[in-house]
Amino acid sequence: MTSRRKFLTILGGGVVLAAAGAGAFVSTRTPAKALAPWSAAGGYDDRRMQALSYAILAPNPHNRQPWVVDLSKPNEVTILRDKARNLPETDPFDRQLTIGMGCFLEQLAIAASTTGHAVSYDLFPEGEDGPVAIARFRQGASPDPLFGHIMNRRSCKEPFQDRPVTTTPDLEALADIHTDPAETAALRELTKVAFDVEAFTPRTLEESIDLMRIGKAEINANPDGIDLGGAFFESLHIAGMMSKDALMDTDNAGFQQHHAGYLAMLDTTPAFAVIRTQGNTREDQIAAGRRWLRLNLATTSLGMALHPVSQCLQEYPEMAEHYAAAHDMLAKPGETVQMLGRLGYGPDTPFTPRWPLETRLLNG
Numbered sequence: 001m002t003s004r005r006k007f008l009t010i011l012g013g014g015v016v017l018a019a020a021g022a023g024a025f026v027s028t029r030t031p032a033k034a035l036a037p038w039s040a041a042g043g044y045d046d047r048r049m050q051a052l053s054y055a056i057l058a059p060n061p062h063n064r065q066p067w068v069v070d071l072s073k074p075n076e077v078t079i080l081r082d083k084a085r086n087l088p089e090t091d092p093f094d095r096q097l098t099i100g101m102g103c104f105l106e107q108l109a110i111a112a113s114t115t116g117h118a119v120s121y122d123l124f125p126e127g128e129d130g131p132v133a134i135a136r137f138r139q140g141a142s143p144d145p146l147f148g149h150i151m152n153r154r155s156c157k158e159p160f161q162d163r164p165v166t167t168t169p170d171l172e173a174l175a176d177i178h179t180d181p182a183e184t185a186a187l188r189e190l191t192k193v194a195f196d197v198e199a200f201t202p203r204t205l206e207e208s209i210d211l212m213r214i215g216k217a218e219i220n221a222n223p224d225g226i227d228l229g230g231a232f233f234e235s236l237h238i239a240g241m242m243s244k245d246a247l248m249d250t251d252n253a254g255f256q257q258h259h260a261g262y263l264a265m266l267d268t269t270p271a272f273a274v275i276r277t278q279g280n281t282r283e284d285q286i287a288a289g290r291r292w293l294r295l296n297l298a299t300t301s302l303g304m305a306l307h308p309v310s311q312c313l314q315e316y317p318e319m320a321e322h323y324a325a326a327h328d329m330l331a332k333p334g335e336t337v338q339m340l341g342r343l344g345y346g347p348d349t350p351f352t353p354r355w356p357l358e359t360r361l362l363n364g
């Protein structure tokens with residue numbers, strides 16, 4: 001979520017080097033265990049496991065990976081959402097978590113297509129409190145070209161280049177692409193004020209900070225949430241300069257530097273992508289997630305970076321004014337803006353952690 005550059009100015013490199021010691025430390029800080037699911041993808045004989053090994057690499061809010069699957073019926077996968085992974089403060093109605101499940105379903109279907117399987121979904125077959133979907137596999141699909149971009153897809157949480165975005169019919173078939181200078185300026189301001197609301201509302205800030213995994217050991221032990229890895233963060237952590245308490249303290253230099261860096265990053269956004277739906281049923285939210293995943297793969301195929309910035313779409317009282325502003329700007333009356341993302345050209349970024357597929361199997 002956060003790049004080292006944002007911390008460098010205030011904290012200075014000296015502390016880091018002192019804490020980090022030798023280069024050997026740097027080279028051992030990759031949380032290899034937490035990243036193993038990326039190299040395990042595609043290595044399964046069972047066609048359902050094969051497709052699922054890619055589905056678990058889907059984007060999802062705060063990398064909660066709320067999916068659980070049941071393989072007890074042949075040719076089917078029952079897909080559930082683990083409610084223990086809810087985000088009650090920033091996603092009180094589970095709208096974003098449901099969108100993340102839509103991303104998972106789409107990535108599953110795309111991956112299954114490469115073994116010639118079409119996947120059909122029966123959504124919420126027992127209503128909202130039951131499984132999200134029953135996936136049925138049958139022969140007869142041709143490979144989806146977006147499959148080739150799954151391993152390179154990221155949510156790019158970094159400053160973008162000063163380079164304009166030219167939209168394409170493929171992107172516009174999936175989302176509204178906003179490139180107009182006046183519109184993008186207004187959206188940059190909106191994303192910044194909304195980010196401030198989340199950051200200065202203690203319970204929403206705490207929800208994010210509780211999900212931070214700082215350094216290799218924490219990331220490997222809990223390969224989800226917001227990972228702050230690498231020698232830089234780990235050194236600060238060891239030096240006692242980067243703790244959850246420090247990040248909760250809005251007067252702390254670490255908090256302030258992180259916060260200023262995030263706002264500066266939001267300012268480097270040449271374009272925005274928006275997915276809106278006419279209704280706001282669970283099925284609409286799943287459909288929005290499926291479209292977002294395809295958009296994220298399509299932008300990857302074009303060398304573009306995409307980064308969800310969801311704060312102004314969150315549904316809690318302190319955010320209501322900005323939620324209304326987002327809807328005024330981006331949707332027709334009655335529609336719901338499901339996703340808002342920064343679109344541009346960004347740096348390459350590393351994989352984010354994942355729980356191994358085997359840990360997501362019910363009765364597995």
Ligand SMILES: Cc1cc2nc3c(=O)[nH]c(=O)nc-3n(C[C@H](O)[C@H](O)[C@H](O)COP(=O)(O)O)c2cc1C
Pocket residue numbers: 001057058059060061062063096097099100103153154155156157225307308309310311352
């Ligand atoms: C519905 C949804 C909302 C998201 N909102 C945000 C957000 O507000 N800010 C952010 O930095 N990332 C957001 N993300 C991106 C996730 O943090 C990201 O998918 C997750 O950390 C996994 O990383 P990856 O997409 O690079 O694999 C969102 C993703 C989804 C699906």
